[in-house]
Amino acid sequence: MRIALIGCGYVADFYAATLPNHPQLELAGVADRDAQRLSQFAAHYDTRSYGSNEELLTDSSIDLVVNLTNPESHFEISRACLEAGKHVYSEKPLAMKLEQARELTELAKSRRLGLSSAPCNVLGEAAQTAWKAIRGQDLGEIYLAYAEMDDGLIHRTNFREWKSESGAPWPYRDEFEVGCTLEHAGYYLCWLVAFFGPARNVTAFSAQIVGDKHIDPPLEVAAPDFSVACIEFESGIVARLTCSIAAPPDRSLRIIGEQGVLIVKDCWDYGSPVLLRKRTPFAIRLEKSRVGSRFISLLNRRLPLTRKPSFQFRSAGATAMDFCAGIAELADSITEDRRCRLSADFSLHINELTLAIQNPEQMGTPYRMTSSLDPVAPMPWAADS
Numbered sequence: 001m002r003i004a005l006i007g008c009g010y011v012a013d014f015y016a017a018t019l020p021n022h023p024q025l026e027l028a029g030v031a032d033r034d035a036q037r038l039s040q041f042a043a044h045y046d047t048r049s050y051g052s053n054e055e056l057l058t059d060s061s062i063d064l065v066v067n068l069t070n071p072e073s074h075f076e077i078s079r080a081c082l083e084a085g086k087h088v089y090s091e092k093p094l095a096m097k098l099e100q101a102r103e104l105t106e107l108a109k110s111r112r113l114g115l116s117s118a119p120c121n122v123l124g125e126a127a128q129t130a131w132k133a134i135r136g137q138d139l140g141e142i143y144l145a146y147a148e149m150d151d152g153l154i155h156r157t158n159f160r161e162w163k164s165e166s167g168a169p170w171p172y173r174d175e176f177e178v179g180c181t182l183e184h185a186g187y188y189l190c191w192l193v194a195f196f197g198p199a200r201n202v203t204a205f206s207a208q209i210v211g212d213k214h215i216d217p218p219l220e221v222a223a224p225d226f227s228v229a230c231i232e233f234e235s236g237i238v239a240r241l242t243c244s245i246a247a248p249p250d251r252s253l254r255i256i257g258e259q260g261v262l263i264v265k266d267c268w269d270y271g272s273p274v275l276l277r278k279r280t281p282f283a284i285r286l287e288k289s290r291v292g293s294r295f296i297s298l299l300n301r302r303l304p305l306t307r308k309p310s311f312q313f314r315s316a317g318a319t320a321m322d323f324c325a326g327i328a329e330l331a332d333s334i335t336e337d338r339r340c341r342l343s344a345d346f347s348l349h350i351n352e353l354t355l356a357i358q359n360p361e362q363m364g365t366p367y368r369m370t371s372s373l374d375p376v377a378p379m380p381w382a383a384d385s
């Protein structure tokens with residue numbers, strides 16, 4: 001399948017670096033409204049640069065467009081791609097407004113085109129291993145999930161010096177003004193929705209807690225840099241998700257059941273350790289004991305991953321994620337004429353949840369979800385035997 005990228009900024013390098021993991025994807029070329037960035041990126045990866053988005057979209061040899069623009073541009077670019085008859089894989093969020101995300105989903109369906117949104121880390125080995133343990137009843141009845149997406153005090157790091165492989169600076173102003181919830185919540189929401197099915201409602205709180213991020217001129221948008229949400233799934237399971245760029249980095253997940261606790265250390269690492277602790281009478285006594293609880297982690301058993309992280313090509317300095325796995329899943333679903341695991345409905349549901357967590361005052365809290373989705377299938381190599 002011939003693909004093209006619109007947006008050649010910081011994240012585009014993560015895609016270019018992991019593209020060779022998927023030989024079914026062929027890069028036809030790239031476009032960006034920033035001419036200098038476009039030529040730098042196209043020269044670095046020796047690919048064609050299109051003079052404009054329109055020129056790219058009228059190239060009939062391109063099947064699928066990967067939208068790697070800034071979140072504010074996602075809707076207009078994805079809509080133009082769908083209107084031009086291209087399948088679309090968009091960076092998250094699918095859109096900044098729910099009506100826009102709905103419009104894209106309906107447009108894709110009416111034109112019988114594929115539409116998917118990042119993140120795709122639910123397709124990785126750690127997520128699939130955790131999910132298999134859940135399906136296998138290792139935890140007994142599941143009650144709760146605690147998901148953490150804390151990324152540390154970014155404004156106290158040397159973020160101004162962060163550069164991608166081809167030389168794009170980390171777009172800190174945009175990152176801070178979009179906010180860590182829209183940027184990061186999806187990394188766990190896609191796991192939770194795949195594991196537990198559609199959410200029924202979400203009760204959220206979000207706020208800006210670090211007013212001064214040492215940016216000159218100051219930020220124009222006071223996006224939340226902290227949010228916490230309790231999500232109730234149709235299945236009755238409840239999840240608490242926290243996002244911040246204030247608390248020390250922690251990207252762990254705990255899934256809590258009657259018979260066991262499952263722990264994933266880091267959802268940004270496809271090879272992350274996945275641990276299981278059975279809640280035996282001894283373990284429950286130890287959990288409750290002031291001294292014993294210090295040793296509780298000794299009871300954790302590391303589960304073998306359903307397969308070794310198979311991707312060979314990685315992005316320099318970035319997390320151990322295969323950014324192109326989602327594009328490959330979309331392309332394969334089109335070629336094989338089957339439902340995509342990251343379907344348009346799935347992406348819309350994740351987008352709706354994320355917006356409800358980012359904007360509880362505008363959208364209301366508790367917020368009743370309006371979108372839903374069919375069950376998601378595990379990857380073939382992690383299916384139940």
Ligand SMILES: NC(=O)c1ccc[n+]([C@@H]2O[C@H](COP(=O)([O-])OP(=O)(O)OC[C@H]3O[C@@H](n4cnc5c(N)ncnc54)[C@H](O)[C@@H]3O)[C@@H](O)[C@H]2O)c1
Nearest residue numbers: 007008009010011032033034068069070071073091092171
């Ligand atoms: N920066 C990260 O670490 C990171 C990680 C994962 C995902 N993402 C996501 O990737 C997306 C892009 O982020 P980034 O960090 O690469 O941003 P960036 O600002 O570095 O790059 C975005 C590029 O898109 C181009 N662009 C914007 N609107 C356009 C339009 N209408 N037409 C053509 N080009 C346009 C800009 O000129 C820019 O070169 C965002 O959705 C972000 O959430 C970023």
